[in-house]
Amino acid sequence: MATPTIESPRSGRVSPGYSRSSASRGNFEMIAWLFMRLSGALLVVLIFTHLWVNLVSGDGISAIDFGFVAGKWADPLWQIWDLTMLWLAMLHGTNGIRVIINDYAEKNSTRMWLKGVLYTSTVVIVVLGTLVIFTFDPCPVIDGVAHVADYCPAT
Amino acid sequence: MQVHKYDVVIVGAGGAGMRAAIESGQRAHTAVLTKLYPTRSHTGAAQGGMCAALANVEEDNWEWHTFDTVKGGDYLVDQDAAEVMAKEAIEAVLDLEKMGLPFNRTPEGRIDQRRFGGHTRDHGKAPVRRSCYAADRTGHMILQTLYQNCVKHNVEFYNEYYVLDLLMVDQEVTVDGETRLEKRVAGVVSYDLASGELHVFQAKSIVIASGGVGKVYKTTSNAHTLTGDGMGIAFRRGIPLEDMEFFQFHPTGLAGLGILLSEAARGEGAILRNSDGERFMERYAPTIKDLAPRDIVARSMANEVREGRGAGPNKDYVLLDLTHLEPAHIDAKLPDITEFARTYLGVEPYTEPVPVFPTAHYAMGGIPTNISAEVLADNDTVVPGLYAAGEVACVSVHGSNRLGTNSLLDINVFGKRAGIAAAQYALTADFVEIPENPTVETEALLDRARSSEGGERVALIRKELQDIMDANVQVFRTEETLLEALSVIDGLEERYTRITVQDKGKRFNLDLLEAVELGFLLDMAKVMTAAALHRKESRGGHFREDFPERDDENFMTHSMAYRDPSATRTSGVRLETKPVIFTRYQPMERKY
Amino acid sequence: MEKEPASKVELAPGVGGGGEIPTFDITLKVRRYNPEISDEAHWDEWKLTMYGTDRVLDALHRVKWEHDGSVSFRRSCAHGVCGSDAMRINGRNRLACKTLLKDLDTSKPILVEPIKGLPVEKDLIVDMEPFFQSYREIMPFLISKGHSPTKERLQSSEERERYDDTTKCILCAACTSSCPVFWTDGQYFGPAAIVNAHRFIFDSRDDAGDMRLEILNDKEGVWRCRTTFNCTEACPRGIQVTKAISEVKQAILTRRV
Amino acid sequence: MSKTLVPAGTLYRGREGQWSWVAHRITGVVIFFFLLVHVLDTSLVRVSPEAYDAVIASYKNPIMGLGELGLVAAIVFHAFNGIRVILVDFWKKGPRYHRQMLWSVVGLWAVVMIAFSIRHLMHVFGG
Secondary structure (H helix, E strand, O other): OOOOOOOOOOOOOOOHHHOOOOOOOOOHHHHHHHHHHHHHHHHHHHHHHHHHHHHHOOOHHHHOOHHHHHHHHOOHHHHHHHHHHHHHHHHHHHHHHHHHHHHHOOOHHHHHHHHHHHHHHHHHHHHHHHHHHHHOOOOOEEOOEEOOOOOOOOO | OEEEEEEEEEEOOOHHHHHHHHHHHOOOOEEEEEOOOHHHOHHHHOOOOEEOOOOOOOOOOHHHHHHHHHHHOOOOOOHHHHHHHHHHHHHHHHHHHHHOOOOOEOOOOOEOEEEEEEEEEOOOOEEEEEEEOOOOOHHHHHHHHHHHHHHHOOOEEEEOEEEEEEEEEEEEEEEOOEEEEEEEEEEEEEEEOOOOOEEEEEEEEEEEOOOOOHHHOOOEOOOOOOOOHHHHHHHHOOOOEEOOOOEEEEEEEEOOOOOEOOOHHHHOOOEEEOOOOEOOHHHHOOOOHHHOOHHHHHHHHHHHHHOOOOEOOOOOEEEEEOOOOOHHHHHHHOHHHHHHHHHHHOOOOOOOOEEEEEEEEEEOOEEEEOOOOEEEOOOOOEEEEEEEOOOOEEOOOOOOOOOOOHHHHHHHHHHHHHHHHHHHHHHHOOOOOOOOOOOHHHHHHHHHHHHOEOOEOHHHHHHHHHHHHHHHOOOEEOHHHHHHHHHHHHHHHHHHOOEEOOOOOOOOOHHHHHHHHHHHHHHHHHHHHHHHHHOOOOEOOEEEOOEOOOOHHHHOEEEEEEEOOOOOOOOOEEEEEEEOOOOOOOOOOOOO | OOOOOOOEOOOOOOOOOOOOOOEEEEEEEEEEOOOOOOOOOEEEEEEEEEEOOOEHHHHHHHHHHHHOOOOOOOOOOOOOOOOOOEEEEOOEEEEOOOOEHHHOOOOOOEEEEOOOOOOEEEOOEEOOHHHHHHHHHOOOOOOOOOOOOOOOOOOOHHHHHHOOHHHHOOOOOOOHHHOHHHHHOOOOOOHHHHHHHHHHHOOOOOOOHHHHHHHHOOOOOHHHOOOOOHHHHHOOOOOOHHHHHHHHHHHHHHHHO | OOOOOOOOOOOOOOOHHHHHHHHHHHHHHHHHHHHHHHHHHHHHHHOOHHHHHHHHHHHOOHHHHHHHHHHHHHHHHHHHHHHHHHHHHHOOOOOOOHHHHHHHHHHHHHHHHHHHHHHHHHHHHHO
């Protein structure tokens, strides 16, 4: 009836799943923890304003189009606003997901793999977003046709 | 079977065991075997404090402490031991403080002290503040602090290793050209609860510190695990047990449950009342009233109930009244015990008195030792390498009645002495050869319990044992009740041979463990009852209604109970006596 | 403050409780697991008649002593000071000896399971070694530099009060095994280890606070705490565990930032 | 030997603290994935105004409108509860009042969401 090969308890003392691999020195986790709180507080202001401007004030979402975005980014304040928001939100989110992966991915390989995907996408998105904000031309000339709007400088 | 080799093996990881381990671990290769995790030991349940004549809050000295201990024990105390304890108490408290114990403090930052039952200034003139404490969890803090220091010193623990046998051999020794047989200890056999395997530990010194035997009673403050195993294994191997008739009943157990409310409650000013609202201790101990020693208070309470002044629907308890104390004071000094009253009885101690009744609390008797904690095989022969300390031992510093706080003191003073002595012995001695087939008897014991199919239930036998002990061998005893108890125990012992253990597995077979424990309980109940029968006088915790007076002429002696199957009238327990050691205090009438 | 209490008082009728102790019926369901018999866990249930003052531990004892001796659980003192019988009762960590049956919903079965996150050995018994390992690693003992005084070290009542709460710990593991982070990440030091570090970090007599803070600054240290308060709610001693962890976090921050 | 956590048993019945943590995690993950998409769709402004307008137009249909409502709900909860977490961590009395603070978070969240829903649904359905 009994399975003959059950290990007797404590034969290996502490099961490997519980032994800390190696003590990590340095303050990375502390800084990450602190960053989450500081960036979180800032993001509340940044995002709530963003939501207010984009979704509540004026005609809300129905007013959003290329012109709306271009109109905002014509103003350097909004450029910096959105840039800060992009960076903080991405880092805040990435760190959040990193913690979740640490919590739930039991196998080292899974954890490495998931974190690889996470960090790659973060880098891609942050670089892409930054480029878009900085290289954005509110009055692009596409295929020789100029996009004209009231915020565009008169040619 | 696995064999381990250590210089010193300590059996039990309560206060005494760990105090010994801290000393021994720093001097010799030491292992501690415990059937629980160390921090589960019952030292942790002690609440009130630990007395030492620090004189931090008022004048005091260790001689007064010695006197109180001797008088509290109704002069059956070995006074050399009491002197050692009272004198070393001061260092013991300071040791603990240095190990980190968070004592409550005086406004000057010194260790605070409070009153406790039976502790007086100047030989009984008035209560004195002598008990050092950490709120009402002094025992908890002692246990934690000792464990912490064991961690600090890398003491090797074998947790959940249940010691079932003491390996004793008779060795020929030649002293002054004369050859004789001497009892020697070679090691212990233990049962690993997790795997069900037997492990033999060979050691030069062995310290038994396995605690008490309160579970022979139904109403008890003791843990389920206090089943007299250490006393049992020694007794079965021919070591006598001293003064086993003296068992302390703590006055303030929660009525019906036995859970302890510390004497510290009375130390802080709580008083006892009967159903008439009368502070009845004024009649029994006019000077120190509610702070009289435990035997007197317990007996007074039982007497109130017997004479019809008990409270409650069945008039079977008295009341502990704290309602005149400030709630803030109660919270600061007695947080845990007020919580017990709330949790378990639903009584609010700020506004209502708490139902209490005496609860079996502490074995004054145990394995006889001298003041170096060496175990005695008779009145004066030391077993080389075998030590005992704590409740399992009888030094005897408690005589016939232990004073409150002296148990925490006992474990620290004699635990330390045992640890040092065991290590020193181990450093000079050789290993004693372990006998061939060292586990054969233990295996037989386990196999018998495991394979017997008689259908008797361990729990039922234990319950009947506890019932008869509560009814017949409690605060009041007579020849009649004791004889009846012995015959009931004999019957139970016979039924014990026909038990069925339902769990047949190896892993954590706690069903089997309980069966083995019951064997020790039956043995100890027999010894206690036989010793009580033998002592035809009343002294301290032992009150014979048929002999209500103390009889110094015939009974100013310790009793020594030996295992002897030929002693049929007393169920295989032979009783002898051992003289009491006097130094400076002659017996007087014990009045408070 | 001390005045002698009255020799005799009038007691209110029915004072100190009293009356018949009521009985009631319960269904006790215990999560069973014994690798000697099967790799699968299952539930067993019993119907029992219990008394008003009975606790979950009494019900378990009743089962073990009268119905099935193989039901296995740890217990010792039976009044909440030894910490042996932490288990999950109706989904929450409690001490079986401190949980009165009458305080539970007895109309439904009472569910008893082992604490979560530690390897189960048999029925309600878990392997406590990982738990004690973490405890040992935070150096839970007083470390004091300089030579010790001949008498006691002085400590004011305020200094003593500073760490009073965390001295109450009985190492029952109810907190650590209630922590969602610990369930999935057994390497996390866990609330109990941090509580015991706190007890020494804030002890004015101790000189090794920095070393303990360094240990808990580890990636498996205090920063894993997500303030779910499960530990605080599970603690049978009423220790403000989350608060203690917060204080350790602050201590690490203010020394470093 | 791997971790033998054989009897998984029932769900742990944590209280407000545990469930707010669960909600905080879930909303966090939701927001993060939205953020990835949101950066990508906004990037379309670099491609052409038409491409951007086309994608944004799809955000304006009623089903997406409800999705946006959900997203804002998640953001607002995550934000308010985040502030609560910060207070628990940094305010001395935070741990004592964490439960009251959670109910305040939920209350505030409800108020904000009711107001926002009315306004937003007007935009979405009112055109």
